[in-house]
Amino acid sequence: MGAGRKVTTVIVGAGHAGLAMSRCLAERTVDHIVLERGGVANSWRTERWDSLHLLTPNWQSRLPGFAYEGDDPDGYRTMSEVVAFIDAYARAISAPVETNTRVTSLSHDGDWYRVETDRGAWDSRSVVLANGACNIAHIPRVAEGVPAGIATLTPMDYRNPGQLAEGGVLVVGASATGIQLADEIHRSGRPVILSVGEHVRAPRVYRGKDIQWWMDKAGVLDERYDEIDDIVRARKVPSMQLVGTSDRKTLDLNALRDIGVTLRGSLAGIRDGKVLFSGSLRNQCALADLKMNRLLDTIDDWARENEVAGEVDPPHRLEPTVVDDAPALGLDLASGEIKTILWATGYRPDYSWLNLPVLDRKGQIIHDGGIIAKAPGAYVLGLQFLRRRKSSLIDGAASDANDLADHLLSFLAGSSGSARGIAAGQVAWRSSILEQR
Numbered sequence: 001m002g003a004g005r006k007v008t009t010v011i012v013g014a015g016h017a018g019l020a021m022s023r024c025l026a027e028r029t030v031d032h033i034v035l036e037r038g039g040v041a042n043s044w045r046t047e048r049w050d051s052l053h054l055l056t057p058n059w060q061s062r063l064p065g066f067a068y069e070g071d072d073p074d075g076y077r078t079m080s081e082v083v084a085f086i087d088a089y090a091r092a093i094s095a096p097v098e099t100n101t102r103v104t105s106l107s108h109d110g111d112w113y114r115v116e117t118d119r120g121a122w123d124s125r126s127v128v129l130a131n132g133a134c135n136i137a138h139i140p141r142v143a144e145g146v147p148a149g150i151a152t153l154t155p156m157d158y159r160n161p162g163q164l165a166e167g168g169v170l171v172v173g174a175s176a177t178g179i180q181l182a183d184e185i186h187r188s189g190r191p192v193i194l195s196v197g198e199h200v201r202a203p204r205v206y207r208g209k210d211i212q213w214w215m216d217k218a219g220v221l222d223e224r225y226d227e228i229d230d231i232v233r234a235r236k237v238p239s240m241q242l243v244g245t246s247d248r249k250t251l252d253l254n255a256l257r258d259i260g261v262t263l264r265g266s267l268a269g270i271r272d273g274k275v276l277f278s279g280s281l282r283n284q285c286a287l288a289d290l291k292m293n294r295l296l297d298t299i300d301d302w303a304r305e306n307e308v309a310g311e312v313d314p315p316h317r318l319e320p321t322v323v324d325d326a327p328a329l330g331l332d333l334a335s336g337e338i339k340t341i342l343w344a345t346g347y348r349p350d351y352s353w354l355n356l357p358v359l360d361r362k363g364q365i366i367h368d369g370g371i372i373a374k375a376p377g378a379y380v381l382g383l384q385f386l387r388r389r390k391s392s393l394i395d396g397a398a399s400d401a402n403d404l405a406d407h408l409l410s411f412l413a414g415s416s417g418s419a420r421g422i423a424a425g426q427v428a429w430r431s432s433i434l435e436q437r
């Protein structure tokens with residue numbers, strides 16, 4: 001193995017999470033580099049659909065040392081605005097980003113991590129995986145049964161309704177992505193059937209304030225991973241049914257039903273050209289209503305205890321989700337009713353380049369709040385409920401990166417031999433990091 005360029009810490013990925021970590025390491029004078037396969041904010045540039053707006057308000061994208069300063073704190077950014085925001089952050093913190101540099105392999109050799117890229121190798125004492133939680137669209141196994149003649153795509157391929165054939169669309173999945181795309185596609189004149197599994201319902205605005213404002217103020221988003229009864233389950237909870245629009249509309253199943261979207265149960269199988277839906281729609285909706293009302297109860301309790309009642313509207317509840325008496329359990333794909341299936345069934349990270357024994361049998365990284373114990377000096381950022389409920393949001397990166405940067409610093413301070421030579425505080429950030437091993 002040839003010599004690589006030497007640096008204390010390699011950060012993989014220049015999304016907001018990798019940049020937040022860069023800023024935290026800079027504050028601690030840890031010599032580091034950020035390797036990015038595309039440009040800064042690559043995911044927002046290349047993997048999102050045209051009409052997407054953040055579902056978190058502008059004020060809520062707070063990065064270490066950087067916050068929204070415009071005149072529309074309650075608005076929701078377009079994709080180009082998100083890219084501009086993250087780009088501006090990278091410039092403001094002078095992040096040492098190597099763009100167009102794809103990490104192709106990460107392995108461990110003695111005290112050093114070997115980071116292979118398509119532009120040469122790096123050797124580092126520690127690594128931070130900030131490559132994102134949503135690199136690959138998850139498609140369920142049942143998709144193998146889709147007959148020829150039906151087009152399929154995922155939200156990573158989808159840009160706008162114009163790319164779809166005329167005719168009906170089956171959208172599978174009713175979390176934030178599924179409901180937003182069902183709404184847009186149905187409004188384009190293509191009838192939509194929405195297959196609904198477990199989902200999280202929420203009003204956009206509650207008692208006159210954005211639901212994110214309430215969750216932020218009431219501390220719901222700050223709940224820690226080590227205070228939750230079932231963190232494994234909490235890390236799988238789907239995203240909230242929310243959309244960011246200027247009219248601040250609530251986009252739930254009732255709103256979709258009102259415009260003519262057909263609701264069906266979760267997709268249980270596809271056999272002989274027929275889709276089979278589960279009979280759980282009513283239960284799934286009742287459960288989502290129950291959980292939403294529990295969240296609103298928590299918010300009301302907080303409002304009472306903190307005496308904000310004078311500043312907000314009185315408590316109210318949404319109508320229960322309306323479900324047909326007996327929603328159909330089958331759909332014949334040969335009937336011509338459906339031309340396209342859109343799998344809005346979640347995302348997952350891509351660790352195909354990771355040559356470390358740190359994955360469980362499902363291919364997920366084994367970590368404790370982002371600390372990868374099986375690979376000392378390795379950290380992961382940006383995963384769902386990594387350290388806090390808000391960990392996968394832009395707003396969650398600051399506190400997580402700060403915590404993990406502290407841990408990384410103590411790892412460097414405690415490590416031995418040559419590692420100490422480039423430990424925190426001993427090499428100025430962005431010093432001559434190109435020294436050969």
Ligand SMILES: Cc1cc2nc3c(=O)[nH]c(=O)nc-3n(C[C@H](O)[C@H](O)[C@H](O)COP(=O)(O)OP(=O)(O)OC[C@H]3O[C@@H](n4cnc5c(N)ncnc54)[C@H](O)[C@@H]3O)c2cc1C
Nearest residue numbers: 013015016017037042043054055056103131132382393394
């Ligand atoms: C559809 C959608 C909507 C969302 N809406 C919101 C929202 O409204 N508000 C909010 O706060 N959050 C939202 N999120 C969640 C979250 O903010 C994003 O997933 C965010 O992109 C995660 O940031 P990150 O920095 O962890 O990862 P990313 O932004 O994905 O950054 C990871 C970076 O790593 C790079 N990379 C990956 N692999 C490699 C490699 N092998 N070598 C080099 N570079 C690599 C990628 O190119 C990318 O630039 C949304 C997510 C999705 C998918």
